[in-house]
Amino acid sequence: MKNKYSIFSLIKNAFSYHENWEKAWKDPEPKKEYDAIIVGGGGHGLATAYYLAKKHNMKNIAVVEKGWIGGGNTGRNTTIIRSNYLWDASAGLYDHALKIWEGLSQELNYNVMFSQRGVMNLAHNLQDVRDLKRRTHANRLNGIDAVYLNTEEVKKFCPIINTSQDIRYPVLGGTLQRRAGTARHDAVAWGYARGADEMGVDIIQNCEVKGIKRNGDTVEGIETTKGYIKTKKIGVVAAGHSSVIANMAGLKLPLESKPLQALVSEPVKPIIDTVVMSNAVHAYVSQSDKGELVIGAGTDDYVSYSQKGSHDIVEGTLNAILELYPIFSRMRMLRQWGGIVDICPDASPIISKTSIKGLYFNCGWGTGGFKATPGSGDLFAHTIANDEPHKLNAAFNINRFVSGDLVDEHGAAAVAH
Amino acid sequence: MFLINCPFCGEREQSEFKAGGEAHIVRPKQPTELSDDEWAEYLFMRKNIKGIQFERWNHVHGCRKWFNMVRDTSNDQIKAVYKMGEKPPVK
Numbered sequence: 001m002k003n004k005y006s007i008f009s010l011i012k013n014a015f016s017y018h019e020n021w022e023k024a025w026k027d028p029e030p031k032k033e034y035d036a037i038i039v040g041g042g043g044h045g046l047a048t049a050y051y052l053a054k055k056h057n058m059k060n061i062a063v064v065e066k067g068w069i070g071g072g073n074t075g076r077n078t079t080i081i082r083s084n085y086l087w088d089a090s091a092g093l094y095d096h097a098l099k100i101w102e103g104l105s106q107e108l109n110y111n112v113m114f115s116q117r118g119v120m121n122l123a124h125n126l127q128d129v130r131d132l133k134r135r136t137h138a139n140r141l142n143g144i145d146a147v148y149l150n151t152e153e154v155k156k157f158c159p160i161i162n163t164s165q166d167i168r169y170p171v172l173g174g175t176l177q178r179r180a181g182t183a184r185h186d187a188v189a190w191g192y193a194r195g196a197d198e199m200g201v202d203i204i205q206n207c208e209v210k211g212i213k214r215n216g217d218t219v220e221g222i223e224t225t226k227g228y229i230k231t232k233k234i235g236v237v238a239a240g241h242s243s244v245i246a247n248m249a250g251l252k253l254p255l256e257s258k259p260l261q262a263l264v265s266e267p268v269k270p271i272i273d274t275v276v277m278s279n280a281v282h283a284y285v286s287q288s289d290k291g292e293l294v295i296g297a298g299t300d301d302y303v304s305y306s307q308k309g310s311h312d313i314v315e316g317t318l319n320a321i322l323e324l325y326p327i328f329s330r331m332r333m334l335r336q337w338g339g340i341v342d343i344c345p346d347a348s349p350i351i352s353k354t355s356i357k358g359l360y361f362n363c364g365w366g367t368g369g370f371k372a373t374p375g376s377g378d379l380f381a382h383t384i385a386n387d388e389p390h391k392l393n394a395a396f397n398i399n400r401f402v403s404g405d406l407v408d409e410h411g412a413a414a415v416a417h
Numbered sequence: 418m419f420l421i422n423c424p425f426c427g428e429r430e431q432s433e434f435k436a437g438g439e440a441h442i443v444r445p446k447q448p449t450e451l452s453d454d455e456w457a458e459y460l461f462m463r464k465n466i467k468g469i470q471f472e473r474w475n476h477v478h479g480c481r482k483w484f485n486m487v488r489d490t491s492n493d494q495i496k497a498v499y500k501m502g503e504k505p506p507v508k
Contacts, residue, residue, distance in 0.1 A: 243465035254461035256438065257490075302436035305467045305491045310418040312432040345461050402457040 002198045005109050024190060025197035030204050030226050034062045036233035036384060037222060039209050039245060041065025042074040043185070044362060044369065045237035046192035046203070047377020048384070053199035055378070056385035061201050063193075064224060066208035070189030073239050076339035077370040078262050078296040080275050080286065082119040082180035084146050086135050089395035089407050090348060091142035096392050097375025098179060104374055110191030112183045113289065117274050119180035120149070120157060122324075124169040124280040132175045139177070149174045158274055160327050167323050169281050182275060182286055188373055212249040212359070219249070219358040235360045235384045240305065240340025242363035249359055253350070254401045255342045258299045259309035260367055263336040267291030271327070283320035292334065295321060299341060299367060309338040341366050346400075348407035351380050351393040360384050361398065419493050424500050425480045437473035439463050440485045441505070467491050471505055 003009055003022060013021055036052060038045045041063045052058040063069075081101055083094035105112050123129045132148065139146035154174045155163045163171045193203055204226065211223035212234065221230040236245045240257040267290050277284040284296045297317040300309050314336060322329055344350060344364035349372070351362045362380040365372065379393040389397060400406055422428045445451050445459060464470070470490050475483050487496040487506065497506045 241467070243463070244467050247464075247466075252458070252462040252464065254457075254463065255465050256463055257465055257467075300436075302488075303438075303465060303470060303472070303490050304493055306493050310431060312418065401461040402453045404453075 002194065005111075024194040025203050028202045028204065030062060030064070030202065030207065030224070030229050033221075033230040034060055034202070035231070036061045036235060037229060037231045038063045038235045038237060039222070040072075040237040040239065040241075041069035041189075041193070041203060041205065042072050042237065042239060043070065043188045043192065043373040044074075044239075044365075044376045044380070045235075046070075046189055046196055047373055048235055048237060048362065048380045049201045049203075049377075050192045050196040050199075051378045051381035052385060053196055053201050056381060058385060059200040062229070063196070063201060063203045064207045064209060064222070064229075065203070065205050066225075068205050069193055069203060070186050073339040073341065073369065074185055074189045074373075076262065076337055077185055078284070078286065078294050079182045079185045079288075079370060080119060080180070080277070080284070080296075080368075081114070081183055081371040082177050082275075083144055083371070084119070084121070084135065084139050084175065084177045084180065085409060086138050087407055087409065088142060090409055091139065091144055092392050093349075093375060093379070093396065094372055095142070095144050096379070097372040100374035100378065101183065102179075104183075104188075104191070108191040108195050110187060110194060112187045112191055114181065114183040116179050116181040117286075118157075118176055118178045119275040119277060120154065120174050120176045122154065122161075122174040122276065122278040122280075123172045124278065125172065128280055129172050132173065136175050145177055145179050147176050147178075149176055158272065158276055160272060160325055161276065162324055162326055169320075169323070171324075180275070184289075185370060192377070209245060209248070212245070214249065214356065217356055219356060231358075233358045233360070233384055235362065235380060237362045237380065239363065239365065239369070240342050242342050242361060246361070249354075249356055251354060251356065251359075253361070253363065253398075254345055255364055256303050257305060257340050257342050258302065259304050259306060259338040260299045260341045261297040261309040261313055261336060261338045263295050263297065263314060263333050264288070264292040265295070265328075265331045266334050268293075268331070276324075278320065278324065281320035281324070283317055283324055285321060285325070293328065293331065299343070305340050307338050307340055341369075343367070346406040346408045347410040349376070349396055350398050351376065351383060351396045352389065352398040353383065353387065354398060419495065421474065421486070421495065422498050423476045423479060423482075424484050424498055425482050426476060429476070429479060433476060433478040435475045435477040437475055437483065439465075440471040440473045469496065
């Protein structure tokens with residue numbers, strides 16, 4: 001049993017100059033065999049392991065990660081959490097995650113700094129207005145809080161937005177989901193890792209998967225840089241590298257991996273207390289607790305695993321930001337980075353069994369997977385443990401690309417693509 | 418950001434081009450004969466290779482012509498550029 005984090009443990013450890021905190025997770029060598037192995041130690045993978053152990057009593061499991069946990073897209077996103085998706089299947093999926101977020105810090109005894117500061121999506125043309133109103137109605141029918149704001153209400157909610165009607169893309173209105181917000185992305189990975197480790201899950205870092213061993217149509221184990229590990233169930237949560245793992249098993253996925261960039265400014269005093277996304281001009285911005293503006297840019301349109309994107313993408317985003325927020329014109333950018341996102345043709349994820357028995361994929365989250373971390377882990381754990389999808393992720397099976405029953409969230413979800 | 422040697426215009430910035438995805442996916446000769454699985458394979462399934470990939474590009478802000486490229490997707494290095502209809506260079 002791990003010591004509980006609390007104000008008392010903080011005071012107690014202060015007396016020993018914070019040098020005696022116990023390790024949040026062990027650093028074990030892999031065993032010869034596990035009941036299940038999760039490939040990928042990001043938020044989604046660690047959450048999957050956590051719920052497998054907690055809700056499905058699978059304790060003899062491991063998470064293998066080629067680098068360090070939370071070092072991929074978990075640590076590279078802009079931490080936005082919302083559930084205002086258009087289609088019923090997506091609304092169910094993302095709101096399931098949002099509901100878990102609301103109690104996650106308490107459940108994990110780890111402060112994930114979940115802040116329901118609201119997410120506002122702006123409309124810049126007549127079609128945006130129609131789409132956003134439609135989505136607001138669809139959200140309400142699915143029990144998701146959503147309101148439509150006119151230009152004055154947008155200005156009132158976020159006064160620094162330039163609502164002048166003579167700019168190139170004037171603000172005609174917007175939607176607001178008040179339950180949406182942000183969380184501390186690293187803390188989510190660390191909190192789930194600590195919780196999973198406590199229940200006996202082996203978290204094995206610096207362990208890259210090199211091959212998947214099959215016996216006919218059944219998986220038998222994985223080859224890794226730390227040797228062969230036997231297992232009956234493999235859950236792959238490898239984001240941009242999902243296709244690479246799939247190729248090892250002789251599978252093809254409907255994914256393209258592309259660089260997605262983000263950047264932060266120098267830290268300043270609180271200036272924007274919400275998250276504002278603008279699909280049409282591709283600008284979204286929030287402010288971190290450190291005071292940095294957190295800005296999400298777009299994806300490049302070519303396949304790349306380089307974890308860096310093109311300069312013109314950042315330039316385009318900053319142009320849009322400056323028109324909407326002239327107050328930021330003299331801010332300096334501090335850091336910029338890229339992550340590799342796995343994009344599905346319908347911009348919806350895959351949480352699914354495959355044609356190979358014991359091989360499961362959780363991928364295709366594209367540009368917006370962080371918000372779903374807890375729900376994704378919960379539903380993927382259910383799928384792996386029962387060899388059947390939960391009703392909330394049944395629509396996100398891989399066969400939808402054969403049947404044609406796509407969950408087309410491109411442009412429909414207020415997603416900035 | 419990288420430079421692309423358009424086979425018609427010469428070297429230009431990548432931002433002038435539009436990536437068109439995996440190359441050499443042949444349109445089915447008998448579309449009516451295809452099963453759902455074969456349609457899914459043709460329409461959606463992609464190799465998405467980390468390493469040497471064959472792909473299509475369009476010089477959309479230039480000559481607007483399509484061409485093929487061999488590129489290492491792990492570091493964005495371009496290995497070869499060749500015109501539509503030409504055989505891919507053997508690596």
